[in-house]
Amino acid sequence: MSTTSTTLEHTAPPSAGPRAFVQRLRQGDEVAHVITLTFAALILLITSLLVYELWINSHLSRTKFGLSFFWTQIWDPISGDFGALPFIYGTLVTSVVSLVIAVPLGLAAAIFLAELAPRRLSDGIAFLIDLLAAVPSVIYGLLGIFIVVPLMRTILGPALKAVLGDLPIFQGPNYGVGFLTAGIVLAIMIVPFIISVSREVLLTVPRDQREAALGLGATRWEATWKVVVPWARTGVMGSIFLALARALGETMAVTMVIGNDPKIKASLFAPGYTIAAVIANEFTEATGDLYLSSLIELGLVLFLMTFVLNGLARLLIIATDRGGGHPS
Amino acid sequence: MASASQGNSAAAEQVARQMRLSEKTSASSGKEASVRFEIADLNFYYGAKQAVFGLNLKIPKNKVTALIGPSGCGKSTFLRTLNRMNETIRNTRVEGQILLDGQQILQMDVVKLRRRVGMVFQRPNPFPKSIYDNVAYGLRINGYHGRLSDLVEHSLKRAALWDEVKDALHKSAFALSGGQQQRLCIARALAVDPEVLLLDEPCSALDPVTTAKIEELMFQLKDSCTMVIVTHNMQQAARASDFTAFMLDGKLIEHNETSKLFTTPQDPRTEAYITGRFG
Amino acid sequence: MSRVRLLWRKSLNAVMLTLTGVAAFGVVSILFLILGYLIWNGGRSLNWDFFTQLPKPVGETGGGMANAIVGSLKLLLLAALVGLPVGLIAGVYLAEFGGKAFSFVVRYTTDLLNGVPSIVIGIFAYSLVVLPVKHFSTLAGGIALAIMVIPITVRATEEFLRAIPGSLREGAMALGASKWRTIASVVLPAASGGIITGMLLALARVAGETAPLLFTAFSNRYWSPGWNQPIASLPVMIYTYAIAPYDDWHRQAWAAGLILLGLVLLANMGCRLVLNRRGITRSV
Numbered sequence: 001m002s003t004t005s006t007t008l009e010h011t012a013p014p015s016a017g018p019r020a021f022v023q024r025l026r027q028g029d030e031v032a033h034v035i036t037l038t039f040a041a042l043i044l045l046i047t048s049l050l051v052y053e054l055w056i057n058s059h060l061s062r063t064k065f066g067l068s069f070f071w072t073q074i075w076d077p078i079s080g081d082f083g084a085l086p087f088i089y090g091t092l093v094t095s096v097v098s099l100v101i102a103v104p105l106g107l108a109a110a111i112f113l114a115e116l117a118p119r120r121l122s123d124g125i126a127f128l129i130d131l132l133a134a135v136p137s138v139i140y141g142l143l144g145i146f147i148v149v150p151l152m153r154t155i156l157g158p159a160l161k162a163v164l165g166d167l168p169i170f171q172g173p174n175y176g177v178g179f180l181t182a183g184i185v186l187a188i189m190i191v192p193f194i195i196s197v198s199r200e201v202l203l204t205v206p207r208d209q210r211e212a213a214l215g216l217g218a219t220r221w222e223a224t225w226k227v228v229v230p231w232a233r234t235g236v237m238g239s240i241f242l243a244l245a246r247a248l249g250e251t252m253a254v255t256m257v258i259g260n261d262p263k264i265k266a267s268l269f270a271p272g273y274t275i276a277a278v279i280a281n282e283f284t285e286a287t288g289d290l291y292l293s294s295l296i297e298l299g300l301v302l303f304l305m306t307f308v309l310n311g312l313a314r315l316l317i318i319a320t321d322r323g324g325g326h327p328s
Numbered sequence: 329m330a331s332a333s334q335g336n337s338a339a340a341e342q343v344a345r346q347m348r349l350s351e352k353t354s355a356s357s358g359k360e361a362s363v364r365f366e367i368a369d370l371n372f373y374y375g376a377k378q379a380v381f382g383l384n385l386k387i388p389k390n391k392v393t394a395l396i397g398p399s400g401c402g403k404s405t406f407l408r409t410l411n412r413m414n415e416t417i418r419n420t421r422v423e424g425q426i427l428l429d430g431q432q433i434l435q436m437d438v439v440k441l442r443r444r445v446g447m448v449f450q451r452p453n454p455f456p457k458s459i460y461d462n463v464a465y466g467l468r469i470n471g472y473h474g475r476l477s478d479l480v481e482h483s484l485k486r487a488a489l490w491d492e493v494k495d496a497l498h499k500s501a502f503a504l505s506g507g508q509q510q511r512l513c514i515a516r517a518l519a520v521d522p523e524v525l526l527l528d529e530p531c532s533a534l535d536p537v538t539t540a541k542i543e544e545l546m547f548q549l550k551d552s553c554t555m556v557i558v559t560h561n562m563q564q565a566a567r568a569s570d571f572t573a574f575m576l577d578g579k580l581i582e583h584n585e586t587s588k589l590f591t592t593p594q595d596p597r598t599e600a601y602i603t604g605r606f607g
Numbered sequence: 608m609s610r611v612r613l614l615w616r617k618s619l620n621a622v623m624l625t626l627t628g629v630a631a632f633g634v635v636s637i638l639f640l641i642l643g644y645l646i647w648n649g650g651r652s653l654n655w656d657f658f659t660q661l662p663k664p665v666g667e668t669g670g671g672m673a674n675a676i677v678g679s680l681k682l683l684l685l686a687a688l689v690g691l692p693v694g695l696i697a698g699v700y701l702a703e704f705g706g707k708a709f710s711f712v713v714r715y716t717t718d719l720l721n722g723v724p725s726i727v728i729g730i731f732a733y734s735l736v737v738l739p740v741k742h743f744s745t746l747a748g749g750i751a752l753a754i755m756v757i758p759i760t761v762r763a764t765e766e767f768l769r770a771i772p773g774s775l776r777e778g779a780m781a782l783g784a785s786k787w788r789t790i791a792s793v794v795l796p797a798a799s800g801g802i803i804t805g806m807l808l809a810l811a812r813v814a815g816e817t818a819p820l821l822f823t824a825f826s827n828r829y830w831s832p833g834w835n836q837p838i839a840s841l842p843v844m845i846y847t848y849a850i851a852p853y854d855d856w857h858r859q860a861w862a863a864g865l866i867l868l869g870l871v872l873l874a875n876m877g878c879r880l881v882l883n884r885r886g887i888t889r890s891v
Contacts, residue, residue, distance in 0.1 A: 028788070031787075032786070032790070036696050040697040040700040041713075043758075047719060054734075056734075106630075108626055108627040109633075112630065113631055116627065134875040135815075136814075136816070195631075219616055219617060220624060221624055225623070248724070249723075249725070251724065251725065251818040256846070256849060256850060283730075284821065299730045303727050306724055310718070439785060449778065451774060453777070453778040455793050455797070456775075456796070466782035469788055469792065470782075470783055517782070
């Protein structure tokens with residue numbers, strides 16, 4: 001035992017007996033486990049409740065329209081006839097347009113950051129791009145209305161018409177708002193995600209891959225495009241899916257520049273509507289339960305679309321982390 | 329008359345022999361009485377893999393016992409069973425008896441056990457708190473209130489760190505050098521006044537000067553504290569310990585007083601290890 | 608190898624590499640463009656009135672967004688009070704206590720919740736809080752934002768708790784600390800810097816959200832005491848004013864946009880700099 005002058009007791013501390021004290025500690029661990037587990041389960045509860053509420057509150061329209069909801073073009077609150085097709089069309093078109101613009105742009109920038117730029121420059125630019133990702137949607141909308149729309153009306157639109165005016169997608173009147181404008185604004189919003197994730201994925205490609213290609217006499221571009229990017233293929237795909245999922249759900253910026261017209265048109269200059277936009281615009285104006293139910297059903301559709309996409313995206317990104325990106 | 333005196337001297341011889349015998353037994357029974365840990369038939373498993381095989385060992389009280397052996401021989405694993413730290417790893421199993429002063433530690437409350445059996449780790453692991461709070465931590469969580477400052481000072485003195493930090497107790501522990509951090513961890517462990525201190529290669533991350541300081545520390549502490557030290561440094565074992573146990577592939581090969589084990593090892597494998605033929 | 612082919616490859620190389628640089632700098636310049644426009648247009652319209660006055664009746668010029676500023680703060684407060692603790696404690700579970708299967712489900716669901724479009728979260732909060740009482744409220748808006756705060760907080764908490772080395776935990780347990788004691792007195796304090804930064808980022812993110820507020824908190828041209836009335840918020844005001852036909856409102860929308868963006872970017876910059884200094888880089 002200790003021979004020092006300040007001998008400490010090894011038995012009971014001041015309060016209750018040793019057994020009780022120890023019991024309290026034991027229970028403390030159990031209690032902590034239960035409490036934290038409850039909060040974790042709360043997340044499951046919230047999510048299940050979310051799906052449940054979407055399902056229940058869209059009951060009216062689901063039972064009335066059934067599956068025909070998905071291919072009906074009409075959206076007529078007055079006669080109570082609602083169809084999702086114009087919105088699905090608009091959502092898909094604007095998303096595709098945004099991807100067509102953002103993917104090459106984003107991938108190119110990511111390649112620059114991962115392969116060419118010195119590390120510090122790359123980190124600095126990546127930092128700024130992360131900031132870009134933090135800009136609120138409504139701010140993009142603000143800039144969309146006052147800058148992109150006039151730009152489309154006065155310069156971009158006429159330019160495209162002059163060069164590619166024979167294509168059906170570039171025909172018809174151009175008011176500045178429409179699918180193309182929305183697509184452009186969306187593209188700017190999703191490009192930071194593509195760059196961020198792709199850059200990280202490209203950085204994980206092992207050096208020896210690059211060096212092997214260069215050693216065989218490839219130019220830097222060839223090494224990058226033909227060896228490095230394919231290696232990171234799955235992860236890059238994952239980033240694209242993630243960006244697409246975001247594009248589908250974007251509300252404010254799109255609402256402000258798409259023209260809010262539930263019609264299906266071939267021309268990209270035509271005004272359109274997306275699922276998120278119609279919910280944002282008409283939810284508070286919805287008279288009647290069927291109207292509201294239809295809007296909520298649209299919300300359910302949007303939820304499902306993003307759910308599937310996000311799930312796929314995560315799988316792809318996990319696959320990259322594990323398998324080094326190349327298909328096995 | 330000659331036979332009587334012969335008988336007398338024979339009797340005297342016998343008595344003397346008896347006395348020497350009893351001396352020996354009292355000496356050895358004294359040694360028996362001052363055994364701190366008694367380990368019998370210890371088997372340890374990581375999942376399906378067995379790491380310690382049928383280990384039997386008595387660790388004497390208030391002495392320094394060194395555990396030596398090549399990497400992977402199970403010495404750290406064994407050390408960690410003594411304060412049940414292996415229970416923090418999933419899927420481990422302990423079989424056998426480990427008695428601390430006659431009590432089965434596997435049936436004891438683990439928190440109580442760890443107050444009596446402290447541990448110092450391979451790399452210094454001070455908490456991201458002040459020096460004072462580090463030493464006081466064990467005291468606070470074990471419910472000791474009252475004159476913490478005195479106890480903190482006392483522990484830091486026992487760890488030979490007081491003079492270096494007495495004016496900077498509120499500073500972060502990370503402001504200290506590696507050797508000082510390790511002594512801080514020793515002070516932290518000593519603060520709850522453990523009966524046993526387990527040291528798992530405490531000097532492997534430190535320079536020779538600091539190592540010497542810590543060995544000196546161990547020498548001063550052992551009167552009040554039984555110590556078991558795992559070390560891969562045989563010179564350290566030879567210098568700093570009273571008893572040494574040599575392990576190989578999870579088995580205890582030999583255990584003896586340090587001087588005897590290093591000069592006249594009984595087992596050829598011990599000799600091979602000590603002379604550096606493998607390691 | 609023909610000379611022409613080699614020349615072609617080399618030119619292609621130069622062109623493509625230059626294009627990648629153009630792309631990168633182009634994207635970055637967008638950030639500066641946005642900032643520039645907002646400072647130019649918004650800065651001109653910022654005045655003392657903006658911060659202190661209520662909105663004027665429709666059609667009249669002047670007025671400010673005092674109620675929207677306070678409104679946003681109130682909503683953020685509610686989101687923080689409800690969302691942060693849930694996220695923190697759930698994160699502790701995942702990092703410290705979680706069983707393999709259940710943790711996987713929780714993590715997956717958290718990611719799922721993170722990916723739900725904010726307007727759908729708005730629908731959810733609407734059906735939970737607005738529908739039963741048939742009126743918009745600050746509470747509904749706060750709940751919607753809280754739900755968005757949770758997944759971000761969970762991720763940050765778990766990540767930073769896991770980063771604390773096991774040696775610290777062992778040190779505490781060897782002194783006789785129980786598991787919850789170790790977590791509360793050693794691990795959480797050690798991870799607190801990163802966790803708090805993550806929480807601030809979560810709040811900065813929801814501060815700019817508009818969609819979930821459109822039919823929960825709705826809007827209000829006056830002050831909104833208590834938690835049961837609709838309330839104005841900066842993002843919703845920006846939206847409302849931007850799509851309206853009045854120039855004066857456009858002017859105010861720019862000003863509000865500048866304030867909102869300024870605060871969001873400052874919070875993000877600050878947090879990311881702190882994280883980078885700790886050597887942690889994360890993707891969005």
